[in-house]
Amino acid sequence: MSRKTLLRGLIMVCLLGILVFTLTSCQTAEKTEQTQSPQPVITDTKAPSPSSITILIAEDPPSFNAMISDTGYDALVMELAMLGLTDIDPQGNIIPELAAELPSQENGGVILDEENGTMSVTWKMRNDVHWADGKPVTADDVIFTWNAIKNPDTGSWIPGIESIDSVDKVDDYSFTVQYNTIYPGYLMQFGGEQLVIWPAHYCNADQGFAAWDCGRKPLSDGPYILEEWEAGDHMTFVRNPTYYQAPKPNIDQVIVRTVPDASVRKTMIIKGDADVIMWTTEPIVHDLENEANVKISFSPQNRWVMRLFFNTAAKGTVDSAATPHPILSDVRVRQAIRLAIDVDTISKNIWFGYSKPVWTEFFRYPYACDIPRTLYDPQAATKLLEEAGWTDQNGDGVRECHGCKSAEEGYPMEMELITYSEYGEPLVLTQQLIGEMLGKVGMKLTLTVVEGSVLWADSASGGIEQTGNFDIDLYDDGYGGVDPTDFIWSYYSADAATPDYGWNVGRWMNEDFNSLLNEAYTLDEAHRKEVFCQMAKILDQEVPMLLMFSTINAEAYSARLEGVQSTVNDLVTWNVADWKIK
Amino acid sequence: MGQYVVRRLLQTLGMLLLLSILLFALVNLAPGGPLAGYGQSRHILPDRAEILKRQFGLDKPLTVQYLIWLVGNDWMRVDANGDGIIDGYGTRRGILRGDFGFSFRTRQPVLVEIRQRLWNTIYLMSVTLLVALGIAIPIGIISAARQYSLFDIVVTTFSFAGQAVPDFWLGLILILIFYGWLINPFTGEPLLPSGGMYSLESQLVVLDRIKHLILPVTTGALGWIAWYSRFMRSSMLDVIHQDYLRTARAKGANQRIVLFHHALRNALIPLVTLFALDLPYIFGGSVFIETIFAWPGMGRLYYQAATQRDYPLLIAILIIGAGLMILSNLLADLLYAYLDPRIRYS
Numbered sequence: 001m002s003r004k005t006l007l008r009g010l011i012m013v014c015l016l017g018i019l020v021f022t023l024t025s026c027q028t029a030e031k032t033e034q035t036q037s038p039q040p041v042i043t044d045t046k047a048p049s050p051s052s053i054t055i056l057i058a059e060d061p062p063s064f065n066a067m068i069s070d071t072g073y074d075a076l077v078m079e080l081a082m083l084g085l086t087d088i089d090p091q092g093n094i095i096p097e098l099a100a101e102l103p104s105q106e107n108g109g110v111i112l113d114e115e116n117g118t119m120s121v122t123w124k125m126r127n128d129v130h131w132a133d134g135k136p137v138t139a140d141d142v143i144f145t146w147n148a149i150k151n152p153d154t155g156s157w158i159p160g161i162e163s164i165d166s167v168d169k170v171d172d173y174s175f176t177v178q179y180n181t182i183y184p185g186y187l188m189q190f191g192g193e194q195l196v197i198w199p200a201h202y203c204n205a206d207q208g209f210a211a212w213d214c215g216r217k218p219l220s221d222g223p224y225i226l227e228e229w230e231a232g233d234h235m236t237f238v239r240n241p242t243y244y245q246a247p248k249p250n251i252d253q254v255i256v257r258t259v260p261d262a263s264v265r266k267t268m269i270i271k272g273d274a275d276v277i278m279w280t281t282e283p284i285v286h287d288l289e290n291e292a293n294v295k296i297s298f299s300p301q302n303r304w305v306m307r308l309f310f311n312t313a314a315k316g317t318v319d320s321a322a323t324p325h326p327i328l329s330d331v332r333v334r335q336a337i338r339l340a341i342d343v344d345t346i347s348k349n350i351w352f353g354y355s356k357p358v359w360t361e362f363f364r365y366p367y368a369c370d371i372p373r374t375l376y377d378p379q380a381a382t383k384l385l386e387e388a389g390w391t392d393q394n395g396d397g398v399r400e401c402h403g404c405k406s407a408e409e410g411y412p413m414e415m416e417l418i419t420y421s422e423y424g425e426p427l428v429l430t431q432q433l434i435g436e437m438l439g440k441v442g443m444k445l446t447l448t449v450v451e452g453s454v455l456w457a458d459s460a461s462g463g464i465e466q467t468g469n470f471d472i473d474l475y476d477d478g479y480g481g482v483d484p485t486d487f488i489w490s491y492y493s494a495d496a497a498t499p500d501y502g503w504n505v506g507r508w509m510n511e512d513f514n515s516l517l518n519e520a521y522t523l524d525e526a527h528r529k530e531v532f533c534q535m536a537k538i539l540d541q542e543v544p545m546l547l548m549f550s551t552i553n554a555e556a557y558s559a560r561l562e563g564v565q566s567t568v569n570d571l572v573t574w575n576v577a578d579w580k581i582k
Numbered sequence: 583m584g585q586y587v588v589r590r591l592l593q594t595l596g597m598l599l600l601l602s603i604l605l606f607a608l609v610n611l612a613p614g615g616p617l618a619g620y621g622q623s624r625h626i627l628p629d630r631a632e633i634l635k636r637q638f639g640l641d642k643p644l645t646v647q648y649l650i651w652l653v654g655n656d657w658m659r660v661d662a663n664g665d666g667i668i669d670g671y672g673t674r675r676g677i678l679r680g681d682f683g684f685s686f687r688t689r690q691p692v693l694v695e696i697r698q699r700l701w702n703t704i705y706l707m708s709v710t711l712l713v714a715l716g717i718a719i720p721i722g723i724i725s726a727a728r729q730y731s732l733f734d735i736v737v738t739t740f741s742f743a744g745q746a747v748p749d750f751w752l753g754l755i756l757i758l759i760f761y762g763w764l765i766n767p768f769t770g771e772p773l774l775p776s777g778g779m780y781s782l783e784s785q786l787v788v789l790d791r792i793k794h795l796i797l798p799v800t801t802g803a804l805g806w807i808a809w810y811s812r813f814m815r816s817s818m819l820d821v822i823h824q825d826y827l828r829t830a831r832a833k834g835a836n837q838r839i840v841l842f843h844h845a846l847r848n849a850l851i852p853l854v855t856l857f858a859l860d861l862p863y864i865f866g867g868s869v870f871i872e873t874i875f876a877w878p879g880m881g882r883l884y885y886q887a888a889t890q891r892d893y894p895l896l897i898a899i900l901i902i903g904a905g906l907m908i909l910s911n912l913l914a915d916l917l918y919a920y921l922d923p924r925i926r927y928s
Contacts, residue, residue, distance in 0.1 A: 059886070060878070062688040069687060152665065154637070157630040210637060211689040231698040232878025233778060255782065259876040263754060264776050267762050271772060422889070453614035453891050456625055461615030477625075490627055503625045 051581050052253035053275040053561065055573070056265045060232045060258045065215040066194045067149070067156050072571060075193045076278060077256060079573040080237050081220040082198075084191030085123060085142070087574060090300050090567035092365045092482045094187045098137060098197060098221075100124045100173075102187060105523070110186070112523065118179055119523075121186050125173040129244045131199050132220045139175040142190065143167055144200035145209075154208020158195060159486050160185055182521055184528065185483045192481055193570045197221075223249040223577040232258055249577040266556075269294055275558040278572060282426060285554055286352040293559045301365065302550035303478035303568035305358045306430065308417075309545055310334055311470055313507040315416075318468040318499050320507035326407030327415060328471065332388040334543040338374050339381035340441045341434055343548045350429045355549040361484060362536045363550075366525070369533035371540050381441045385413075392442050399442035414444040415471035418464065420452040423475070431474050445472075458500050465505040473505075476551055481569060485520050488535070492544065493517055508544035587916065594908045598901070602677075605900050606648050609893055616640070616686045616891040638686055638893075651683065651897070652676050677901075683894035687886070692898045695883065702779060703867035703879035710799045711864060714806035715857070719850075721807070722814020726822060726849075727841055737811065744808030753801040753874035760797060777876035798875040802868055806860075813856060817849040824848075851921045858914035862906040 057073050064082065066075035085099045096102055103109020103121050112119045129137040146167040149155045163183040168176050177186070190197065199221075203214040218226060223245070224237035237254040257274070259265050266284050268274040270291055280288070280296065288294045310328045313320040320329060327333055347355040362369040385391075389404030390413055399413040419431045428449060435445040450464065455473065457463030464470050479487035489496060494509050496502020516538075519531045539545075555572045557564040563579040566572055616638065617631050626634070635641045639650060650658075655672030675681035682692035725734045757776050764773040775781060775794050784790035821827070822845050830840050867881030880899065887896040919925045 062685075068689065155633070157627075157633055159627075162629070211684065216688075216690070230878065231695075232702075232882065233876070234782065236782070257778070257876070258878070259777060260873045260882065261754075261876070264757060264874065264876065267757065268776055271761070271776075273772075273776065451614055451889065453616075453618040453889065456618035457613065457615040458617060458631065461618070462613040463615070463618060486627070490625065500631070501628045 050252040051250075052255060053251055053558075053579070053581070054255045054257055054273065055276040055278060056257050056259050056268060056274045057278045058258070058260055058262070058265075061235075061256075063215040064218045064226075065209070066196075067158065068210050068215070070194055072279070076571040076573050077226075077235060077237075078196055079193075079222070079571055080224040080254060080256075080576055081218050081222045081226055081240075082196035083129065083137070083222050084196045085125075086187055086191035088188065088192060088481060088567075088569035089574075090565055090569060092301060092569060094482070096126075097191060098125055098129060099191075100126050110523070112182065117182055119182055119186075120176055120178050122170065122174060122176045123190075125175075126244065127173050129221055130242045131202070132225050132240055132242055133202075134242065135199070135201060136172075137197065137199075137221050138172045139169045140172070141197050141200045142175055143169055144203070144205070145190075145195075145198045148198065148203070148205055148209035148212075151209060154210055156209050158189060160189055164189075182523060184485065184521060184523055185481075188481050188483070193574075194480075224254055234258065243577070245577055250580045251576075254576065269556055269558065272558070275561055276564060276572060277556040280554050280556040281424070282351050282354050282552060285354060285552065285556065288556050294556055295559050295564075297555050297557060297564050297566040297572070299553035299566040299568045301568050302356060302358070303364075303480065303553060304476040304551045305361075305478050305547050306355070306427075306474070306476045306549050306551060307545050307547045308337070308434070309465070309470075309473040309475075310337075310506050310508075310543070311468060311472070312544070313468050315471055316467070316469050318497070318507060320497075320509060324406045325471070326401070326404075326411055327390075327413060330388050330405040331542055332384050333390070334546070335374075336381040336384040336388070336441065337438060337443075338543055338546050339377045339384065340443075341437050341546070341548065342376040344376070346430055346433055347549050350426050350433065351549070351551065354552045354554075358547050358550045360536045360540060360547065361488060362532050364482075364484075366482065367484060367529050367532045369529075369536040371533075371536050374540075378437075378441055385441065390442070397439070397442065398444045412444070413442060414446070416448055417445045417472045417474060418448045418450060418455065418470050419474040420455050421449050422452050427475070434474065460500075465503075466499045468499075468505070468507070470505075478550075478568070484532070485517075488520075489517060492539070506544050508542070510538060510542060510544075513538050583916075583919065587912075590912050590915075594905070594912065597908060598905055601904050602652070602897075602901055603648065605897055605904070606651065607644070609897055609900070610644055610647070614891055616893060618891070650674055650676065651894075653678055654681060677898075682898040685887075685895045686892045687890055687895075692894050695895055696880070696898065696902070699867075699878055699880050699883045700865065702877060703872075703881065704864055705779075706795070706798060706871075706877055706879060707802070707864040707867060709795055710802040711806065711857075711860065713799055714803040714810060717803070718807045718810035719814050719853070721811040723818055723841060723846065723849075725811065725815040726818030727837070729819065734815075741808040741812050744804045747804065749801055749805070749868065749870040750874055752804065753797070753871060756797045756801060757874070777874070779877060798871050798877060801874070802871050810853065810856070814849065814853060817852050818845060821845045821849045851918065854921060855914040855918045858910055858917055861910045861913070862903060865906055866903055 057076065059071065059073050061073040061077050062069045062071060063074055064078045066078050083097045085097060086094050086102065087097050088094055094102060101107065101124060103123055105112065109123070110119060110121050125139060131137060149158060150161065160183050163179050163181045165178040165180045168178070170176055198214065199219045202219040203212050207213060220226070220240050223240055223243050225240045226235060227238045228236040235256040239249050239252050243249065259268065262281065262284055265274065265277050266287060269277055269288070272293060285296050289296060312325050312329045314323040314325050317323040343357050347353060347357070357373065359373045360369060360371040385399060389402055390399040391402050392399045393402060394400070401407040401409060401411040417431060417435055419427055431447055435447050438445055454462070455464050457466070459466040465473065490503045492504055492508065492513060493502065494514050496504035497507045497509065513535055516531050516535045520528055522528055553566055553568045555564060555566045560582050561579055562582055563575065564572065565575060567574060617626060617634055639647055650672070654674040654676030656675055658672050659668045660670065660672045661668050674683065684691050685695050688695065721737055725737050728734055760774040761772045761776040765771070766773050774796055778794060780794055781790050827840055827844055830844050865880060867879040869881040869885045871877065872879040872881040884899045886892070887899060
């Protein structure tokens with residue numbers, strides 16, 4: 001074969017290949033995955049003209065099983081197709097979903113054995129909910145889901161799983177959960193933004209909860225059925241005619257599109273090519289607020305609180321008693337840092353005024369505590385630092401230890417402030433502004449930005465926090481749902497200070513606080529709140545972590561839509577069945 | 583030549599094995615881990631982390647992890663549930679038997695993840711490469727034939743600019759202009775779509791596909807056009823001053839015959855080998871272009887795997903990419919020898 005022929009042949013093959021690919025892949029929209037959902041039993045009686053909306057997300061959901069990855073994108077699509085026993089509304093009220101009513105001591109659903117410190121909860125389920133193939137959703141499905149979760153080989157984990165001894169069927173629509181402790185969070189254990197009930201007759205238990213095929217090809221009992229999933233591109237959902245709240249959902253079709261770039265998502269909603277942007281950030285909200293065809297829904301509560309984590313153990317160590325941090329182990333220094341940071345200026349200049357000051361963990365319903373706010377006062381900060389033995393005697397603008405609590409004489413007040421990169425520009429600017437503010441009171445901060453996966457990795461993987469290899473960290477965090485107990489335990493309890501055992505990476509130890517934490521595991525809500533507020537006072541005094549402000553939880557949506565409500569307790573699709581097109 | 587090919591293929595296998603060890607070690611030893619920042623919460627509680635480590639196989643020493651990755655563990659008895667009791671055989675077959683493991687993020691087999699995205703990338707990048715070549719070659723020829731002319735100067739300037747302009751900036755600007763600002767006068771819709779592979783509601787399928795290709799192909803091709811046109815120009819300049827072309831002109835051949843019949847075929851030889859070296863990009867994709875234009879391809883998949891420390895997926899993409907790079911080098915060498923009879927491998 002001559003060289004000319006070879007070259008011509010190669011070019012023709014390439015061109016032909018592209019043409020064939022383009023034509024054949026276009027004949028039917030290329031579907032990477034076609035759902036296997038069986039045909040629904042009940043005939044759709046809705047009027048023929050289909051209504052459709054488009055939701056934009058930044059990342060393809062890994063699956064419909066939010067319990068496995070909990071990226072948020074999985075929970076968003078899970079809410080479209082699946083139901084749990086309960087859910088939470090934006091105000092923090094728990095609402096029944098598959099449950100017929102919320103079990104309580106008053107209605108006999110919850111029986112306490114105070115002598116042994118145990119309890120049992122009997123759930124009654126609705127009897128009018130069906131899977132898309134017509135089979136009823138029953139207690140068998142709940143027990144199947146529970147058994148799959150607790151399978152030691154292929155299962156997963158839910159909060160409080162160690163508190164459950166057994167889940168026993170009473171009849172087709174009721175079951176009892178036996179607890180080996182008093183577990184206040186029982187109402188959300190089989191619901192919320194992470195856990196739904198899976199169909200026993202459809203999911204393959206042998207594949208395991210973490211990897212079963214039904215996690216990507218779900219059988220719906222929720223408002224929508226997954227019709228098509230083009231990996232990395234889009235998912236198409238159509239209304240579920242067997243949905244128990246018929247004639248809802250009001251919208252026939254929901255398309256979830258993956259568009260990674262935030263500015264492209266913004267442009268699309270302005271142009272009318274999208275109806276909802278999930279998790280709209282402050283800069284985008286600021287740009288969209290004046291657009292006539294776009295509205296913004298803010299969550300009535302906030303979850304994510306920007307905070308400084310102080311390491312009270314020396315950098316590179318994990319025992320604050322044996323090796324206290326030369327600077328941060330002194331509570332006066334931590335209090336001074338709180339006085340030296342102008343949270344309102346940060347909020348106004350960097351977060352467009354959308355963030356709200358937060359100064360205690362217990363700021364949310366139903367456990368909001370009345371803790372007075374410490375206001376910005378750099379003079380008071382200076383005075384406190386001098387009282388703590390930190391003065392600038394050589395005039396270089398950076399304080400040194402002269403009679404301080406834990407450092408050698410002359411030790412400079414220099415530390416590293418670390419934050420993570422994935423959040424983006426607002427967080428990095430916040431870090432810089434904090435560095436400047438603390439610089440004005442004589443602290444020199446070196447600013448470092450790292451990947452989140454390096455900051456939060458376990459100690460074996462060189463995780464910065466778990467190895468104690470930091471002075472101060474900056475990022476946002478907050479608890480989902482309404483119960484802060486597990487979150488507080490993981491951040492403040494003494495047990496959680498052990499590397500890889502929790503997230504008390506500041507190694508803060510307080511016996512009174514730990515005692516109160518144990519008391520919080522009670523069903524007496526009034527007592528719980530009282531305990532939480534006492535804990536709030538200790539945290540306010542000790543400042544193991546400096547809470548500064550909450551970032552928004554918001555979704556931008558098209559003005560043609562009604563009913564969209566952002567919430568920190570769930571994803572925006574929590575009430576998708578109620579949405580309407582005007 | 584046959585012996586040369588066999589020798590190179592054997593070398594390739596050896597190199598891939600060494601590369602696999604290096605990549606596996608680098609990925610696992612780099613700071614950070616797949617459990618960090620897991621989920622919406624910044625942290626996961628230790629009980630959950632323990633389950634995930636066991637399911638991901640991260641509770642074993644690195645050498646054992648590599649062995650399982652390479653040859654599987656279905657021949658080994660393992661403790662699947664972490665209770666300290668050996669209770670069955672493993673389920674992995676290893677990459678030597680085609681099992682690249684499962685993605686930590688989606689729990690799907692790695693090859694399924696790759697297959698879902700690979701054709702999208704091949705589609706986009708091959709069109710981009712062909713468009714780039716289709717424009718770059720004539721530009722290079724004309725630039726060489728009219729050296730130092732206005733055309734040559736303008737093209738050279740744009741070539742440098744094209745290589746300097748970042749993909750992500752250009753992509754966003756094109757979206758702003760062609761999607762944000764310009765309107766189709768007949769339909770009132772944006773002139774071109776903002777991204778994606780196709781419109782769900784479009785009935786004109788082929789036209790729709792072409793419209794979705796225009797912006798990402800333009801963004802991706804610009805750098806390649808700049809690169810190839812400069813190379814083509816340089817290659818043509820080497821050839822057109824050769825004595826045999828002077829002879830052709832002396833014998834009465836017109837400029838078109840001299841350029842396209844005599845000069846081009848020899849000037850293309852280095853370009854063909856360069857093209858062979860760029861072939862792996864067809865499979866690897868472009869992170870920036872796929873992100874800006876929401877194209878579900880390998881570039882985005884790789885970036886996601888890297889940032890989320892999805893080790894099996896990341897290592898698979900790196901190994902496959904490395905293998906393709908080695909093979910494309912071999913292809914380039916073979917093509918060069920085939921096209922230029924002066925080249926012989928012993």
